Amino acid sequence: MNQSNINTQKANKYDAIVIGSGMTGGIAAKELTQKGLKVLMLERGREIKHPEDYETANKAPWEFEHRGKVPINSAEEYWSNNRFGTLANEEAGAFFTNDKQNPFIEKRPFDWIRAYHTGGKSMHWGRQTYRWGQHDFEANAKEGVGIDWPIRYQDIAPWYSYIEKFVGVSGQKEGWDIIPDSDFLPPMAMLPPEIHFKDAVKKKLNRKVTIGRIANLSQAQPIHTALGRASCQYRNKCARGCPHGGYYSSMAGAIPAAAQTKRLTIRHNAIAESLIYDEKKQKATGVRVIDQVDKTVTDYFAKIIFVTAGAMNSAALMLNSKSSRFPNGFGNDSEQLGRNVMDHHLGSGATATVEGFEDDYYFGSRPTGLYIPRFRNWEGDKRKDYLRGFGYQGGASRSSWNRGVGMDGFGAEFKKSLTEPGGWTLGFGGFGEILPDPNNRIYLDPQKKDQWGIPMIVFDAAFSENDLAMRRDIMVAGAEMLEAAGFKNITTYNRETHMGLGIHEMGTARMGHDPKTSVLNKYNQVHACKNVFVTDGACMVSASCVNPSLTYMALTARAADYAVGELKKRNL
């Protein structure tokens, strides 16, 4: 790299740099600007303006040429997105990353699904939102798996509450330890077959069922309307981007909140190439950035840096940040950077048809379903074949015209019959906890580079026997519940998926008490370089089985609070 071409002007100086504009980058920028810091947010992808750039949001079904199916051309461009599903369809495909143009290397198969644009994956996240319980923070230590979390539930609980109020989480208060209640907006309605199911499995199997806790505004509060967000319209087209801000995203929530302070600068097309380390000061002084369009190189400087680029890219950035102090990657004294890749495994579950409830129907498309919290290895329900457990997500609905595809018949009567709602089905799939394993890892290819000259990421991770045993049980336990409810035509499934498909990548720069075995301390601060914080999924020490974004956001707000405190005390 020709040093004379690098723009290193003083104008590039900020109080803080936040790398990434997604779920955690958004919260980091909001918290730091609201606490008075001048913040530069770097986003490697293009700009998407909320809400005017949600180009498909109000399109009718017939305006999509392939009506939800993925043309071969897109499937090949978006091969990782599309391997097990239809993410690259015309509704939301523009908000996923083209895999051909942004290749990665699979030593073992990994579904790396990315969103390189403003807001990142917060654009089309699942929005299911659950607190971790105390048991999640204690499990590693109790079972001798990986390393212990350096925090406990009480450390994060107030930050959960803080984030929940800002984000807006609809759900039912239940008082369960397995998924502690959030500060909820009103719950969405359960459908009659779901209520029947809930009662039956409670009575016969003593398992819990609740309405899915979801980051959609069932009733917008002043904290939401102040940012221009409105209540959910029950269109259930969230993945296209919501013109109403009805679900939480970085674009609808955190970024506007940060922008209101007038202390936020966002630079798009800005790929963080490396962290700049000053050997004398023993601090990171900035970030080297490559423009993804014109490939110019610019150095930006700040007192503190928040690395929130997504677990895989955050770890890759740090691995690519080498200095004489950190020859193996930034803060990587423990050699744990890039290791312990975790996700949630999904794609196994059960479905059934429901007899009765012929008169029951619904108006509006509910953006959530049922949630069945973990019951395995909890209280009396111990398993010999695997550790930890899984939750189920699913729900009931009446079938639509597409039931006709598998039915006999054609012609006038057939056509007419398909205009009326069909029978009910109820089904759900498991989300299973994956254990940390140092051999599940990413690393940088020593030779191959991407079009910006940055080393390509190699994925080397796979499910373990623990995961596979759990997946089998997900089918069995699911069928058992459907049977308990008296449902018919029970079908179980267990798709051969890969790690990554859960799009809950985490663990590549874990927190811990001991710098010898972890990258970050209990405030998400790099052990060996105190002015760098990593608060996305990379920091996770274990995975729980609940959707992770709430926990990432709470940890980010907590770390930002600590960072500003330390700055004020002149410790950074």
Added chain:
Amino acid sequence: MHRREALAKVSLLLGGALSGPTLMALGRLGNPATAATLRDKLNLSAQQKQIIAEVAEMIIPRTDTVGAKDVGVPAFIEMMINDCYYSPEHRSFMAGVTELEGLKFLQMSAAQKTDTLKQIEQKTKEQMKAYNAQTIKFGDNQDLEAMNAVKLGLPFWRLIKELTLLGYYTSEGGMKASFEYVPSPGKLELTKLKPGQKTIVY
């Protein structure tokens, strides 16, 4: 585990999802390098296009509401086969079209046409069994077998029926004539079905 095998299992295990086999057909690319050799383009004669249109119209005829031809389903089917399906489905689709051509389908009486399609529908059940059976063999980790099995595409009737229903019920004319289209419900309510109530679509 080869990606192809993994993909093949997906459809098998989708459990009740109606378009499972089609998902598999769509997803058969697996490795992008091998996918290029599986690409194809339909080359239909005027008569073959007429056959496709006639079958689509028999699946969804014009009644007191618009039919398949009224909303452009025949062209939609051709476009979808070209854009979304690999050569095995091109072959199985064309096998169905040429079979009807050989039977002089267009010259048949209405009753004969209906009987012919009913027979094809019954025959398709056997073909679907064979189609699903090959997906099981995929999982046996025998690549040669898997490659041979790839030659068997989703049967003609299954393809044309699914694409006719998709093309019709998601077209503006078909959707508005068949359902209550509510793009922005604004609320979620539990309701009771009224006699003859149409499906609500969003």
